[in-house]
Amino acid sequence: MKRIYSEPNPIxxxxxxxxxxxxxxxxxxxxxxxxxxxxxLPPTEIWPELWVVNNEDRSLAKRIVDNFxxxxxxxxxxxxxxxxxxxxxxxxxxxxxxxxxx
Numbered sequence: 001m002k003r004i005y006s007e008p009n010p011i012x013x014x015x016x017x018x019x020x021x022x023x024x025x026x027x028x029x030x031x032x033x034x035x036x037x038x039x040x041l042p043p044t045e046i047w048p049e050l051w052v053v054n055n056e057d058r059s060l061a062k063r064i065v066d067n068f069x070x071x072x073x074x075x076x077x078x079x080x081x082x083x084x085x086x087x088x089x090x091x092x093x094x095x096x097x098x099x100x101x102x
Contacts (some may be wrong), residue, residue: 001028002058005050007064013048016065025061026053 004027005046007013011027030049053063076090079102086097093102 001051001053002055003030003049004058004061006031008046010048013050016068017050019068020050020052020061020064023060023064025057025064026052027061028053033086049098 005016007008007018010032012027017027017029029053030047030051031046050065052058078090079088080086081088081100081102083100084098086093086095088095088102094100095102097098
């Protein structure tokens with residue numbers, strides 16, 4: 001088994017685990033119950049960890065995790081409304097000018 005990701009939010013860890021499992025990669029979460037050690041243990045040592053079961057899946061799993069993290073951290077591109085031609089910032093999905101969806 002190989003550890004591929006760690007982060008303080010257990011919900012986020014489980015979302016990534018599901019993403020890997022949908023791609024056929026078996027994964028487990030470790031350290032889920034260590035939050036009781038806050039103050040006694042270093043903070044990063046009690047974060048939940050995502051591990052792949054099969055060592056040969058490690059590189060593919062790491063790529064999937066990295067691509068996913070990059071996709072959620074990247075800034076959405078600005079767009080132009082197809083109906084009125086207004087320029088809209090990427091974080092909006094509805095045109096502020098005419099109310100039509102992206």
